[in-house]
Amino acid sequence: MRITMIGSGYVGLVSGACFSDFGHDVICVDKDETKIAALEAGKMPIFEPGLDTLVASNVAAGRLRFTTDLKAAVAGADAIFIAVGTPSRRGDGHADLSYVFAATREIAEAIDGPVVVVTKSTVPVGTGDKVEEILNELAGDFPIAVVSNPEFLREGAAIGDFKRPDRIVIGTEDSRAQQVMRDVYRPLYLNESPILFTGRRTSELIKYAANAFLATKITFINEIADLCEAVGANVKDVSRGIGLDNRIGSKFLHAGPGYGGSCFPKDTLALLKTAEDYETPVRIVEAVVQVNDTRKRAMGRKVIAALGGGDGTSVRGKTVAVLGLTFKPNTDDMRDAPSLAIVQSLLDAGIMVRAHDPEGMEIAKTMMPDITYCSDAYAAAQGADAVVIVTEWNIYRALDLKRLAATMAAPVMVDLRNVYPPSDAERAGFAYSSIGR
Structure with missing residues (x-):
């Protein structure tokens, strides 16, 4: 054809x-x-x-x-x-x-x-x-x-x-x-x-409904992660425990800094507008959009708290290494990436940001010109007061944690993708925090 x-x-x-x-x-x-x-x-x-x-x-x-x-x-x-x-x-x-x-x-x-x-x-x-x-x-x-x-x-x-x-x-x-x-x-x-x-209209709606549902799963487990932190539970075990139920499934139940990319943000908004036009509100999707937007900013506050600024202490002048800028691994897509909101909140607090990403830095430079881009994770962490894992690229899954800690001014790690077992990071000398654990 x-x-x-x-x-x-x-x-x-x-x-x-x-x-x-x-x-x-x-x-x-x-x-x-x-x-x-x-x-x-x-x-x-x-x-x-x-x-x-x-x-x-x-x-x-x-x-x-x-x-x-x-x-x-x-x-x-x-x-x-x-x-x-x-x-x-x-x-x-x-x-x-x-x-x-x-x-x-x-x-x-x-x-x-x-x-x-x-x-x-x-x-x-x-x-x-x-x-x-x-x-x-x-x-x-x-x-x-x-x-x-x-x-x-x-x-x-x-x-x-x-x-x-x-x-x-x-x-x-x-x-x-x-x-x-x-x-x-x-x-x-x-x-x-x-x-x-x-039918044609049904097909058009299927795409929006599918993406809204997946965005809902992500947002749900992120809120459960916050509850896990408050009550002393482990969100990874919660995710596994509910994901083994084949009525629920394990996909899109990984807690993190919120969804981004080319589809979920715009498609959930478009679905809301369609529902508004037809006067049939989809209140669950409304909540998903609001919670996801709020979460990205909250991740910036989480990093600031790890730096010691959670009690109002100034963190101005400190340096944070951000590992991963794209909204997910194996793409150079920066559209609505959580890193954008996280980095901006750090800059607003007077923090200097050094960053690395295997594929996204050229595009990121046009969107975040006020940060320093580095050749690898170790260069980004050199002299930093904290390192933050924002995107779970494979190259960040097997870092030499002792070497990483030794290059830093203060060995603080905020793992927003739960890449490392807490015991491994702490054994390397890090003051470690993650999501929902």
């Missing part, structure tokens, strides 16, 4: 590369000429394990191409995927659909025959209706079906998620479109990946 992917960001690039690896002829479109030139040169605009190799092999095989020419890319396509950004709209939290609708108008002007247009971007309920309206108005008399096909990719594991998905959700009641989508995903039939066909 011939597939056109509009948008070569995280979702579009990963999806396009995987579709081409299935044997389809894929062309990825983007307005950013610099990005397209870099992709043609084999340089990835994002860090995702294995993506560079996957792209290179399919470009070499002639199945994957990149262009800025949308009209030429759309001509003759069997399926056109819209995979542009839908960030939170500044000021009100609604999903910004301007990129989706702009792409739709350009597609409409370029269509030259029957086609299936697929919204891969995360969009609020009813967006597909508007896309269909625009296409019907501008694209002439060609048979066009609009399908919702939300993505469920985890950053850092996106290729595996695409090729071995828990489920494929396809929102359309058009029989021709259903057959096209079956053909698109036919290679996954060998893996017996379940395909769920629903």
Whole structure:
């Protein structure tokens, strides 16, 4: 099949590369000429394990191409995927659909025959209706079906998620479109990946409901962690104890500094706005958003308290080493990362921050220009009054704790990901604190 992917960001690039690896002829479109030139040169605009190799092999095989020419890319396509950004709209939290609708108008002007247009971007309920309206108005008399096909990719594991998905959700009641989508995903039939066909609006809501539920699990265990600290319990054991119940499951029950990234923050807000528009409030999600925002700031206060500033004592002039800046490991994504709020609270208290991250520092420098970036964890900890583990990268899981402590002005560790057993850190000489233990 011939597939056109509009948008070569995280979702579009990963999806396009995987579709081409299935044997389809894929062309990825983007307005950013610099990005397209870099992709043609084999340089990835994002860090995702294995993506560079996957792209290179399919470009070499002639199945994957990149262009800025949308009209030429759309001509003759069997399926056109819209995979542009839908960030939170500044000021009100609604999903910004301007990129989706702009792409739709350009597609409409370029269509030259029957086609299936697929919204891969995360969009609020009813967006597909508007896309269909625009296409019907501008694209002439060609048979066009609009399908919702939300993505469920985890950053850092996106290729595996695409090729071995828990489920494929396809929102359309058009029989021709259903057959096209079956053909698109036919290679996954060998893996017996379940395909769920629903109405288009149902499909659009599934993505938001899924992310809101996972965000709720994270926020729930974070609040239980606070309770564990108050009563003297261990949140890791609580998580295991409830996660072994197969009605609950163990995933997303790891206490930490709060969720971030490209999906959960904007999708929970967008779901709230949709519920508000339809006058059906989702109060659990409202609480999740509020608690998560509060938690990130609370983690900054936790670090300040570990420095001895919890009783009002000034910590101005002290130095903190922050290990990990991205919202999770195996990505360079800094969007809504907990580190942003934590670092800002430290700076506001007059604390100097030295930081390290294996992949996120170049992007972080544009967002946090007032901190010092270091070559590794030991360089960041040199002369510091405390070290804070914010992101659980593997390289922070096996640090030489005695060496780390010896480089510091004061051996204080705040482990916001519960990477180390308290006994190990204390044996190395650290005054150690963690989450919910």
